[in-house]
Amino acid sequence: MMAVMKIKVEYPFKPTTNQYLLPGQFLAGLMGWVGGNPPVAEDLVGCKIVEQGSVHIKTIRETGLDGKILGHRPLALDEIEADYFRSQESFDGCMLLKGFKELRPITREE
Structure with missing residues (x-):
C-alpha cells in the first residue's frame, strides 16, 4: 500500500x-x-x-x-463538477477527460 x-x-x-x-x-x-x-x-x-x-x-x-x-x-x-474535455486536438490517442481525470479513449462522436 x-x-x-x-x-x-x-x-x-x-x-x-x-x-x-x-x-x-x-x-x-x-x-x-x-x-x-x-x-x-x-x-x-x-x-x-x-x-x-x-x-x-x-x-x-x-x-x-x-x-x-x-x-x-x-x-x-x-x-460543482468538472466538465468533460478532450486530451488533445488531434483524434489519434485522444482521451475523454472529466476535469483532468482520464476516463477512456474518446469516440469520434464525442
Whole structure:
C-alpha cells in the first residue's frame, strides 16, 4: 500500500507547477462572482461556474493577484463538477477527460 503524503498549504501561495494543484483552489476560472476585494472561500458560497476550461500554469503565475492561489473551497460544497474535455486536438490517442481525470479513449462522436 502506497502512503499518501499530506502537505500543509498556506494561502495565498505562488505555484511553481500545476502538479499539486487541487480542484477548488481559486484564482483561474470564470465564476458568477463579483467583488471589490479578492475572494475568500466564504465569498464563493453558492457561486456557479460560468465557463470551464484549462489554463497553462503561466496564466496563474503571470496574471491576477501577483500570480497566487488565494484559497481552496471544495467544489462539492456548491455541487460543482468538472466538465468533460478532450486530451488533445488531434483524434489519434485522444482521451475523454472529466476535469483532468482520464476516463477512456474518446469516440469520434464525442
